[in-house]
Amino acid sequence: MANLSDVAKKAGVSVATVSRFLNGSLSLPEARAQQIRDAVAELRYVPNPHARRLSRGRSDAVGLVVPDIAGPFFSHLVAAIEEEADRLDLGLVLHATLNRPAREMRYLDGLRMRHLDGMIFVTNRAADDTLLDAVSSCRNLVLLDEDVPGARVPKVFCDNEAGGRMAGAHLAAMGHRSVLFVGGIEEMISGRRRLRGFEQAMAEGSDGPVRIDRVRGTYTPETGREAGRRFLRMDPRPTAIFASSDEILIGLIEVLRDALVSIPGDVSILGFDDVGPLHLFSPPVTAIRQPVRDLGRSALGMLLETLKDDTGETASTEKLLPVTLVERASVAPPAGNAKRRSTGRT
Template identity: 85%
Template sequence: MANLSDVAKKAGVSVTTVSRFLNGSLSLPDARAHQIRTAVDELRYVPNPHARRLSRGRSDAIGLVVPDIAGPFFARLVAAVEEEADRLGLGLVLHATLNRPARELRYLDSLRMRHLDGMIFVTNRAADSALLAAVRSCQHLVLLDEDVPGAKVPKVFCDNEAGGRMAGGYLAAMGHRSVLFVGGEADMVSGRRRYRGFEQEMHRVSDGPVRIERVLGRYIPETGRDAARRFLEMAPRPTAIFATSDEMLIGLIEVLRDALVTIPDDVSLLGFDDIGPLHLFAPPITAIRQPVRDLGRRALGVLLETLKTETGEAAPTEELLPVTLIERASVAPPTTRLKATANRKDMT
């Protein structure tokens, strides 16, 4: 099997010249470049990718770290990044943390040790000091979807607060004054922003007192199930529920249907994400849609911009991509009966 020295000898140039030409770091006159390409073809020389990576100090791969790939949101996000990476001819290494802190730290360490050229990192839990320290120790890192407060790295999120405002304004305009908000954990930035926008717009649009009950937890079906069980115990019950993720929404619907609660006659239901087939539900679910495909593409674009910097550091920008209200059939004005029942409780 031919090696680099054989190619150099046949082309009549030095080994260094061949090496730099083949790895793209050296431009040559057409005649000299043709000599090297001809020697490569005639000798059937195949570069050693591992040796090339060592010589260039690069892995030729970027990492994508997500909490899991089973749920519809993260599966769609992975597909979006993979599609864009493939279009650009980039290698993508996928890691699922299974929501385990130790796995998050391990994968961040692989970036710090230069096993990857860069990384798009997605967490689905409230950040702690260990995660923040690990993120701060890395270069060529972009946070996607959820924040790690205090990390001065590029970030790409949907506009969570605007989504909350859309939801609050929509429900208030439909006449709802008593709402159950099912959101992310109190320490998660996405959850706080969605609630802040929701609460502000509910109060701004409403023509009277507003009551907002809250159930907080992870963005998983069990949080939705817990919220639905608590909803069934409330007296009076809210006239609408805002579930801030598809998976929470699915858990909610499971319990409500078992309890023979009819949507939207007994309670209106509004979702967030709109990644799953919510249009196939009965009734189709109104939701705030995240631009998941655009999120994945933009995160990769931002990462590639950081790879072009000499230091590996990039300005700690935060890009917010717009969300959209998709109106279907799961939200309706509260009936006179529901409205009167909800109004019996003192509003706050």
């Protein structure tokens, strides 16, 4: 295959002239420009994109680090970012950490060594000092979905607290006063904010005492199963359960159905994420919907803004995207409570 030297020799110009002309950084008289075009055509020269990227100190690719790609939330998030990167003609390198700290460190090291131009980073665990130091030492990095507290980098989250308030207000309006909240450990910003908003709205929307029990855990089906087993042991049982992720919801419903618990006859269920096909469940599940596709697009857009700054200095900004309540059939007034309300459905 012909190279730049062959084209330069054929056109009677220097290699640097050919290189700068082809990458658009040099204007030439039309006659000289046509000589180069003719040489390129005759020799069937194809530019080497890797060489061009190396010469510019860029890879034209960004990384996306997620805990896994098996669950509905992360698979949809990856798809949204991949589609946006493709639209922008940008390479995307995907890494799944399996939520293991050592794998997170490995991929952050790759960014520090400039294997990629930038990175969108998603963790699904409580951050520690090691992760904070690693994230803080990276240039051109955006945190998505979950925080690493103290990291001065751009961040994109859904409005978790507003989502918790929507859930609490909805259950309180339907007459629920005893509720089980499932998921989210204190060290993770998503769970902490969802619980805070939920507690506030339940207290504000209720005309009497409110009881909120809690099962702490990660956003996994096993946390949902543990919550289901705990619910079955409770006496009296809560009249509603707020499962703070699709994954938790799946595990929870497995246990309740095996125990022949009726939804919403015996207990109302409300979820968070609404990425999985909750409308196909029996009954369809009411949920707080995260704007997953918008989260992905916003994170990539924010990352590209940081890449425009050659210094790599980026503001520690936090962007919150709105969530919505999608009402279906899994929430009803508690058994024996005739309280009803008229509402529109999303």
